[in-house]
Amino acid sequence: MTTPSTEPVSSRRLNLLSVVLVLGAITSLLDTTIVNIALDHLHASFHASVAQTQWISTGYLLAYVSVIPVSGWVSERFGARNAWMFAIATFLVGSLLCGLSGSLPLLVAFRVLQGIGAGMILPVTITILTRAAGHARIGHAMMAIALPGQLAPILGPVIGGAILDSLNWHWLFFVNVPICVVALVLGPVFLAKDLGRREHRFDLAGFAMLTPGVIAIAYGVSEAAGAHGFAAIGAWLPLVLGAVLLVAFVFYALRVRTPALIDVRVFARRSFGLSSVITFVGGFSTFALMFLLPLFYQQIRGETVLHTGLLLIPQGLGTMFFLVLSRRFLANVDGRIVVGGGVLLTMIGIVPFALAGASGGEAVLLAAQFLQGIGLGAVSLPVMALAFSSLSPAETPRGSAAFSVVQRVGAPFGVAVIAVILQGRLSHAVTPALALGAFGGTFWWIFGLSAIPLLLALFIPRRRATAAVPTEERPAEVSSAA
Structure with a gap:
C-alpha cells in the first residue's frame, strides 16, 4: 500500500x-x-x-x-x-x-x-x-x-x-x-505516490513579480563579480529592479486572499525567519570562504585545479565528521551552542589562511580546513532543521521554495561582496607579496563578517539542536509524528 x-x-x-x-x-x-x-x-x-x-x-x-x-x-x-x-x-x-x-x-x-x-x-x-x-x-x-x-x-x-x-x-x-x-x-x-490537488491555481500575478525579481537579482550579483563590481550599471540596475519587484511581491502576497506563489508569512515565525537571516548572511562568510580558498591555492600557491580539489578534501571530511558526531552525541545539545560553536570553529579555521605565506605550512592549513568543515556542518544542519521544523506538511512546498530563494540570493550576494573586496585589493597588488597580502586581508574580512551569524546564533530558540520546535511554535495543524 x-x-x-x-x-x-x-x-x-x-x-x-x-x-x-x-x-x-x-x-x-x-x-x-x-x-x-x-x-x-x-x-x-x-x-x-x-x-x-x-x-x-x-x-x-x-x-x-x-x-x-x-x-x-x-x-x-x-x-x-x-x-x-x-x-x-x-x-x-x-x-x-x-x-x-x-x-x-x-x-x-x-x-x-x-x-x-x-x-x-x-x-x-x-x-x-x-x-x-x-x-x-x-x-x-x-x-x-x-x-x-x-x-x-x-x-x-x-x-x-x-x-x-x-x-x-x-x-x-x-x-x-x-x-x-x-x-x-x-x-x-521508493517515493510515495501523491496525485496533487487540482484546486491549487497558479498565482500568475505573483509569478510576474517574483520570478523576474529573483532573476534580476541573480543576474546583478553575477555581474557584480566583474571588474567594476557593484558600480557597473549591469550590476546595480538589475539589483535595484529586482529589489523593487521583490518588495512589490511581499506587499501583494500579504494582501491577496488566495495562496501566493510562496508564503511570505512564514518569515514572521521566529524559527523560519531567523534561519533565513542566518542563511542569507552566511553568504558573506561560509559561502565566501568556499569561493576564496580555491583562488588562494591556484593564484598564490600555483596549484592545478585537480590538486586544489584534493587539498580541499579535509573540509569535506570535517563536515562528514560533524554529521556523524551530531547523530550520536548532539541530539540533546542546545542549538545556540551548536551553531555558535560552528561559527567559532570556522573563524578559527580562517586565521591560518589570513596569516599564511606563499608556501609552507600545509599541515596547518589542512587542519584548519578540517575545522572549517566541522563549523560549516554545525551551522548549516541545525539552521535548516530549525527553518522547516515550524512548517506543517501543507506549508512545506511553498516554504521550501521560499527558503531556497533566500539560499540562491543570499549566498551569491555575499560571495560577490567578497569578490569585489578581493578585486579591489588585487588591483593595487603589483608584486606577489602584495597579492598575498590582498588575499590575507580578504580572509580577515570573512573572519569579521562571521561575527554576524555568531551574534544571530544567540537568538536561536532554547531547544535541542536537531529536534522539533517547542509545541507553542508549531502551527496548530501539525500533529505529532508517529
Missing part, C-alpha cells in the same frame, strides 16, 4: 528515501562546480571570448533561480513525486544534450534546460524528505540534504579536473546521465 506523502514513514524507509533523493540532488549541486572550473577550457575549445563563454554559467544560474518560486506550486498541483521525477528527467535530458553540443550557442541553450531541472530538484527534495521524516526526525532529513550541499564545492573541482585531464569536456555533462537514470528507476519504487 502506498504511504501518503504527508505522513511520516518508518526509519528504514526514510533512509532509503534519503539515498534516492540524494542521488538526484548531488548531480545538480556538483554540476555547478564541475562546469565552472572548466570555463577556461571551454573558452579555448570554442574559440570564444570570456564574456561569451561566461553565459554557460550565467544561463544555467538564471534558469535555476527562475523555477525555484514555482516549485512549491508544482509540487502541490501535480504531486511532489511527479515534480521530482520531472525535474530529474529535465536535468537528465539537458545534461545529455549539453554533452552532445557542437557549438557554444547550443551549449548555452541546453544549459538553460539543464538549469530548469536543477532549480526544481532541491526544493522538491526538501518537501518530500521533511514530510516523510515528520517533526521528530527533521534533523535526520536535513543531514541528507546538507551533506551533498557541503561536499559539492569540494568534490566538483576534483571530478572536473580528473575529467579534463583524462577525457574531454563532453564528459563534464555525460557524468550526470547514469546517476540520473538510476534515480529515475528508483524514484517510483
Whole structure:
C-alpha cells in the first residue's frame, strides 16, 4: 500500500528515501562546480571570448533561480513525486544534450534546460524528505540534504579536473546521465505516490513579480563579480529592479486572499525567519570562504585545479565528521551552542589562511580546513532543521521554495561582496607579496563578517539542536509524528 506523502514513514524507509533523493540532488549541486572550473577550457575549445563563454554559467544560474518560486506550486498541483521525477528527467535530458553540443550557442541553450531541472530538484527534495521524516526526525532529513550541499564545492573541482585531464569536456555533462537514470528507476519504487490537488491555481500575478525579481537579482550579483563590481550599471540596475519587484511581491502576497506563489508569512515565525537571516548572511562568510580558498591555492600557491580539489578534501571530511558526531552525541545539545560553536570553529579555521605565506605550512592549513568543515556542518544542519521544523506538511512546498530563494540570493550576494573586496585589493597588488597580502586581508574580512551569524546564533530558540520546535511554535495543524 502506498504511504501518503504527508505522513511520516518508518526509519528504514526514510533512509532509503534519503539515498534516492540524494542521488538526484548531488548531480545538480556538483554540476555547478564541475562546469565552472572548466570555463577556461571551454573558452579555448570554442574559440570564444570570456564574456561569451561566461553565459554557460550565467544561463544555467538564471534558469535555476527562475523555477525555484514555482516549485512549491508544482509540487502541490501535480504531486511532489511527479515534480521530482520531472525535474530529474529535465536535468537528465539537458545534461545529455549539453554533452552532445557542437557549438557554444547550443551549449548555452541546453544549459538553460539543464538549469530548469536543477532549480526544481532541491526544493522538491526538501518537501518530500521533511514530510516523510515528520517533526521528530527533521534533523535526520536535513543531514541528507546538507551533506551533498557541503561536499559539492569540494568534490566538483576534483571530478572536473580528473575529467579534463583524462577525457574531454563532453564528459563534464555525460557524468550526470547514469546517476540520473538510476534515480529515475528508483524514484517510483521508493517515493510515495501523491496525485496533487487540482484546486491549487497558479498565482500568475505573483509569478510576474517574483520570478523576474529573483532573476534580476541573480543576474546583478553575477555581474557584480566583474571588474567594476557593484558600480557597473549591469550590476546595480538589475539589483535595484529586482529589489523593487521583490518588495512589490511581499506587499501583494500579504494582501491577496488566495495562496501566493510562496508564503511570505512564514518569515514572521521566529524559527523560519531567523534561519533565513542566518542563511542569507552566511553568504558573506561560509559561502565566501568556499569561493576564496580555491583562488588562494591556484593564484598564490600555483596549484592545478585537480590538486586544489584534493587539498580541499579535509573540509569535506570535517563536515562528514560533524554529521556523524551530531547523530550520536548532539541530539540533546542546545542549538545556540551548536551553531555558535560552528561559527567559532570556522573563524578559527580562517586565521591560518589570513596569516599564511606563499608556501609552507600545509599541515596547518589542512587542519584548519578540517575545522572549517566541522563549523560549516554545525551551522548549516541545525539552521535548516530549525527553518522547516515550524512548517506543517501543507506549508512545506511553498516554504521550501521560499527558503531556497533566500539560499540562491543570499549566498551569491555575499560571495560577490567578497569578490569585489578581493578585486579591489588585487588591483593595487603589483608584486606577489602584495597579492598575498590582498588575499590575507580578504580572509580577515570573512573572519569579521562571521561575527554576524555568531551574534544571530544567540537568538536561536532554547531547544535541542536537531529536534522539533517547542509545541507553542508549531502551527496548530501539525500533529505529532508517529
